[in-house]
Amino acid sequence: MSMNVDEKFKFLEHTADIKFKAFGNSLKEVFENSALALFNIFYDKKVEEKKAYKIKVNGSDFENLLYNFLEEFLILFDSKNFLPCRIKSIKFNEKKFKITAVVLGDDISNYKANVHVKAITYNGMFVKKQKNNWVSQVLVDV
């Protein structure tokens, strides 16, 4: 399968759940595109940018950090009925495995969302550098 350099993410086959790969020129970008893939699972059409939430996460390695980062959106989804659509800003401390980000979106009740993501999983998860690009793989439980 050839990779389009402009491609942000792509979905892969999985029997029960949903698996994706995300790409980026930097760690920051691959994290951002991983989040976009997740948002696309929630809802694949246009979402208004009416609300904003600030998130802060820590991790112990890149995978754990990605897991925690993505999980924040599940928590906002369930507890605030927040449907995210775009990462407005992201600060990434690679050495300390810390992320601060602002995410934009709208109230879920304004949309007919299709999938409820139960959890981010570690199954087959990776964040790694391939040549000059970063790539992540995530399987979410739906």
Add this chain to the structure above:
Amino acid sequence: MYKEKLRKIEKNIYELPKEAGMHVPGRIFFSEKMIKEVEEDSLKQVRNVALLPGIIKYSIGLADMHVGYGFPIGGVAAFDLDKGVISPGGVGYDINCSVRLLRTNLTKQDILKKQKEVLDALDRKIPSGVGRGSKFQMTRSELNKILEGGAKYLVEKGYGVKEDYLHTEEEGQMKDANASKVSDTAIRRGIGQLGTLGAGNHFLEVLFVEEIFDLEIARAFGLKKDQAVIMIHCGSRGLGHQIASDYIKKMEKEYGFQNLPDRELINAPIKSSLGKDYYSAMCSAVNFAFANKQLITYWIREEMKNLFPKIKIDVVYDVCHNIAKFEEHFIDGKMQKICVHRKGATRSFGPGRIEVPEAYRKVGQPVLIPGTMGTASYVLVGTKKAEEMTFGSTVHGAGRVMSRSGALRKIRGEDTKKQLNQKGIEVKSGSWKSLGEESPEAYKDIEEVVKIVHELGISKKVARLRPLAVVKG
């Protein structure tokens, strides 16, 4: 290739032989027809589970097995209490994803006369799909009581009758639950979701008893031909998902995952304080799921009463599909307390077990196997044979064979609805996409799965149910 290593032991039983690192062999309960299509990755997961310390006898894959995360779905694994481990991945993220069956004093004909009204009323009252929160608002302290008291607590508050929880696995309450072991984040995710179905494969169905296979046992379960029944399939919602995630991360921090073949296999010794904390938190999620279905049952009664003033609705039984439990089993000639993980599997205890409600103790526990939308569901009965062969366990459903995206490429939600309507089944769903993804064609043939467990004797057919109205998450 693990598939090539499989060895047939007898009809419907295959062994994945023990090799380097495995403490026990794997045991796969598939028919000859299905074993040809067994997923290589699910066999690898059976093998990975066999690497965990303290595992007893064998790592089991039941007839509905498919790939999960860490442990396969349709998997059973039992662990020694001294040497063994407890693993959130062996339970799954949707802790106590479970099924409750209600029986009514109505017939198929009664429902058919008001088929659309029934569907509309249930769909209106019981939130399903994504982002539809609950009308049931509660305080944190009330939620804590639910986490520790389960369905029993809600019944005591007036949301049902005593038989409701008595006819639930664990009598609707895991007594080892401890709400203080549940994170604030998990509470925030769950507090607005009590009494909601959720999305994905969860559903609420009105069905009728199409065929009885064992008259005597059906009578004991209060079931007869053409009777209308209702099935609820849902779990512990965001609360349970977060508990699983929280403890996976805690266990990683405490024990590291470097020696594991798969990061999702993270575990803690059963005896460790973290192992105990996970169990207490898991029990809290189990109780939340029991209470969830209790509240939904209460609303079903309200709505159905408006349509059928003389209706009477009783709980047949409520079974857990994703759970870890301490149970006594006969191991190497003596009764031993062990920790049984059932992930996408149903307990299937035979006659005489104290855990089976008194009303059913003579015949064995009801086993509820939901089919997929539009296909049959089954009521089976637990057996002694299951206690001997599978730590008292059987299948939980059909099991997927097609990915969601694969299903969507082949099947449109609109077509699924049309096909169901042609079969006389009314359906409501959160979205067309969800209907397409959950189309019957995306699953294994429930008939084949049930046939295998019946032939094996790890549960026996009692009745087949056919849907009339479906509310899909």
